[in-house]
Amino acid sequence: MSKKILIADDERTTLEILKSTLTQTNYLVDTANSALEALKKLESNSYNLLITDVKMPRMSGLELLEKVKQEYPQMDVIVMTAYGVIDDAVAAMKKGAIDYILKPFSTEGILLVIQRALEQQDLVLENRYLKEEIKTQYSYETIVGSSKKMQEIYELMERVADTDSTVLIRGETGTGKELVARRLHYISDRKDKIFVEVDCVALTETLLESELFGHEKGAFTGAIKRKIGKFELAHNGTIFLDEIGDISPTMQVKLLRVLQERKFERVGGNEPVRVNVRVVAATNKDLEKAVAEGKFREDLYYRLNVIPIYLPPLRERVEDIPLLANHFLNVWNRKVKKSIKRISPKAMNALLNYPWPGNIRELENVIQRAVIMEKGEVITRVDLPVGKKSPDSEGSFTSMEMTGDLSFPAAKEQFEKEYLIALLKKSRGSIRAAAEYSLLDSKSIYLKMRRYGLKKEDFR
Template sequence: MAGRILIVDDEENMLRALSDVLRGQGWEVEVARSGEEALRHMEKTEMDIVFTDLKMPGMDGIELLERIKEMSPDTEVVVFTAYGSIESAVEAMKKGAWDYIVKPFEPEKVLLTAKKIFEHQALVRENLYLKEELGREYRFENIVGRSEKMQRIYQVIRKVAPTNANVLIYGESGTGKELIAHAIHYNSPRRDRRFVKVSCAALSQNLIETELFGHEKGSFTGAYTRRKGRFEVADGGTLFLDEVGEIPPEVQVKLLRVLQEHEFERVGGTETIKVDVRIISATNKDLWEEVRQGRFREDLFYRLNVVPIFVPPLRERKEDIPLLAKEFLKKYSLEMNKKIKKISKKAMELLMDYDWPGNVRELENTIERAVVFAKGEVITPDVLNLDQSPISGDGGRRTGTFNSSKSLYEREKSLISEVLEEANWNLARAARILQISRTTLYSKINKYGLRRPD
């Protein structure tokens, strides 16, 4: 839809010159010769931008601005003013005008201002769209599962999301703990603030302290600037502590203080910083056993474990496998532009019989890999590769023994090359199929001197 602009001025030459320039950009342009006429236009058609003279007979630009902002808060208003009326222009800015332009001016000045406003409005709309899409993606209704155990989890999410209660999510790796954390956040009053994740298992004791609480310049070797921690970044929102059981005891003390007092100091700092953050944690450990063994503070455990959620492994909710598999098939068929309609009966039986040690994440990787190598409209058993044996060039599993003349180096290089080709050199997809990290894949591409075909 073309942008809509209203020009308000009592000078005919001004209206004609500006409307010609702006219409030349493909925008819809209306003109009004008074504030009263401008309001009549606004009542019939919502405008994106209004350019108005500040001094006009009858209703002046300031009053028109106020009326427009009452009628349509998202409409941006730019005022024209003579050099001697700068104070009035500044008053207009305080009342919500986007900018002011001093007369006399070239029409191109108005053109550039309009372009800048439309770019800003497009960015605002895009951000709102992304927020809405993110909210839809993480609605608890979108956590796939009809089993009784998953239905109980949905009930807990409904009850806990509107509150500020801390939540501790238990479950094996790959069960979808982070998805549940997102669902809680995006169904809470904090949905418009940040959701910040910290992978506690990936950080050493020193790193996790600075990651959570930040540091001051010069607090340790290499601290060349002040850095905000995750608690500050998440202020007003939600902090997700993944694998919280890996936090070392020394840092647990500081974390407990934040939970109790909502305040902390950066590493190397003396300023006390207050924050309002909701904590959602996740662990694949028996955290109470960690408390019994003295590896996790009991008082911290109780602070985190206000509302526990236990996510079952996929092997304990196998009735959800067909639904999950179909969702992943739909997702990756669309992403790879493939017209794969279904999973064969035999292939589905194999999915149901498998124990899924990697849980939902492993099922998703399996379906994605199957979509990559599928040649027809149906997923068949030969492309599932549930035993994780190396994949042949035609997408099926290799059978029999390897050619003994090939070294391990050559076999790995050949396998990686084949998967990269099938994935059209999408590194994220290839890494998931190979079940290695993107960093490891990138390292092996360099190691074997693999290059994307021109």
């Protein structure tokens, strides 16, 4: 795309020469006879570069530079000044000009300066892209899982990746929503463009609005510069709106408008900004319930829910647990420079029987801890919260098999041991704290520990 340049000079001949030279070099050129005219044109057009003469009646090029830098901090300005008035060039650079041109100038000379300025601009932009990319790169990881449910998800992702339809990713915490959002971007034809992530709960309403849509200078206290929002930054790429279920009613209205019209205004601005972005949103909230309760706009819900992707909780695809556990074993071996070979069948069995309320994130944490703690070559022990209730098996201690096969004294003994382990985990091996939590006295805790062969060192 051709770059657009505005030239301000009170001498008509200079304007004409410059205009024809630059137009021949494929730049789009606009001209202004005075600083004031330049300011007017800047208000209603967008340019990549401003070139201004210093000596102009009424308002000088240096004053213009100052005003432009205040109002459009992203705008690059080149200053033209006569030979012998090098002081003006120095002053201009101090005020933030990107470069200067000495008059009279040669065609090659001026083209070089312009080209250099524009290249530098691209670098700055690219840098911003790169910063975002670095954040995303570490997460460009494999999605592990071969269960039928996961295969269906891979297929769905392939089918919708290249469409521009809005995708809504649903699933409990830790099921991989963010992972899927990134993957969708990297298998789409927008993959060479930017992936921008916004965590919608992390910010207050005002901050979220300016984060999403940007703001003009002076839009609110603290808005000392114009700022580009994430929607603008994501132009041609993908924007990932995480935790969308938590946004306020006002933000819901604003978001609805962007989704409908693909345009918005920066906070404190009134010029519409148009963008081409693929929207991917995620939530672990029950949006249908929120809609029924009037907490989430129905129209927004339909706009978002064009293509829903449901990520099943880990307990509904138990067959993926060994695969995932071994994957995280490799990952953490590498990260902490260990070479643990495998997970013992007993430990794996424990993993298979745990309900995983924190899903894959929790599984990764458990394996990470086991890798760090393990001194041998095989993981024989995994630390699982004992007695945690699974959401759909209320009241049962999941690590215990309540089959009725045991005699009462044996069942009681098993319960006592499991309970004690959980208690000591919670108290990190402190008998005094365990006594406080359990309302037992320290002595009986101590005796029971001896009876079941438990050592407090093991819980630190």
